[in-house]
Amino acid sequence: MTVAAQARLDAILERLEEATDRDGLQQVTEELRDFLDVRHVVYHWVSAAGEQYGVGTYASEWVERYVAEGYLRIDPVVQGCYQRFHPVDWKRLDWSGKATRNFRNEAIEYGLGNQGYSVPVRGPGGQFAMFTVNDHCDDDAWAQFAEDNRRSLILIAHSFNEKALDFEPDRQPDAAPNLSPRELDALTLIAVGHSRAQVAETLTISEHTLRAYIESARFKLGAVNTVHAVARALSRGLIVI
Structure with missing residues (x-):
């Protein structure tokens, strides 16, 4: 990512941090769509209490259709993200069933692209979220997009989730974790x-010792895995790359 592009992304994430309501989150999804040059950007949040909401750039007609038809039951993206901790490339999911093929074709008719990439995020007390980007292109172009933007997409996903958690009622802010220099x-x-x-x-240490540092940092950050730990450290400004 160029210096100019990184500065633009930093500015968008700063506006995300300053958002005080759902409209603010919605505006950020639109800015990210334009920045990433994709068809759609969507963030879907399920709170620890089971409350749900989403912000994003899908057409309202598709959202209404999705809810009315109960597509949540068959959506391979949702099922795939529930079963995984790592980012999910849609083309690696199982679309072989007749119902899922029809669902995908209908989604494309409503303006979704043929490619998608979703980052699952898990928070405290059962909170779950998905951050998704969607576009229309061939597999090679999409693979290159994912390769070029994977780290940024993970950072964006966790930044969205940190902001969503701020909206949880009666939630106390987390204390900044005290990572050691070696962990950092x-x-x-x-x-x-x-x-x-x-x-x-x-670092001139053994891989066994490194594993201990990473596990300690992961525990302090409340992360489910190493990728999650890195994303949380980045989003909180603990490390800079």
């Missing part, structure tokens, strides 16, 4: 794309 170094090197072996060599 490990997460930073992982964030820039180093393998665990490369990180251990750079």
Whole structure:
């Protein structure tokens, strides 16, 4: 990502942080759609109490159709995200059933693209969310988009979720975790794309010791895995890449 593009994304995420209501979140999804140059950007939140809402750029007619037909039951994207912690490329999901094929074809008729990428996010007490980008292009172009933007999409997803959690009633703000210098170094090197072996060599420690640092950082951040820990550290400004 160029310096100019990173500055633009930082400005959008700053507006996300300053949002005080759903309209503010909606405006950010529209800005991100234009920034990423995709058809749609959507964030869907299910609170710990079961309350749901979504913001995004899908046509209202499609949203109404989706709800009226109960497509939540058969949507492979939702099912896939519930079963995974890592980002989900839609083309890797099972679309072989007749109902899911018809669902996909109808979604495309309503303006969704043939490609999608969703980041599942899990929060405290059962809170769950999905951040999705959607576009129309061939598989090679989409694979390149995902490769170029994967880290940014994870960061954006967790930034959205941090803001959504602010809207939870009676929720107390989390204290900033106190990560050690070694924990910060490990997460930073992982964030820039180093393998665990490369990180251990750079820090002149064993991979066993590195694993202990990563697990300690993950626990302090309340993260479900290493990718989640890196995303939370990035979104809270604990590490910078």
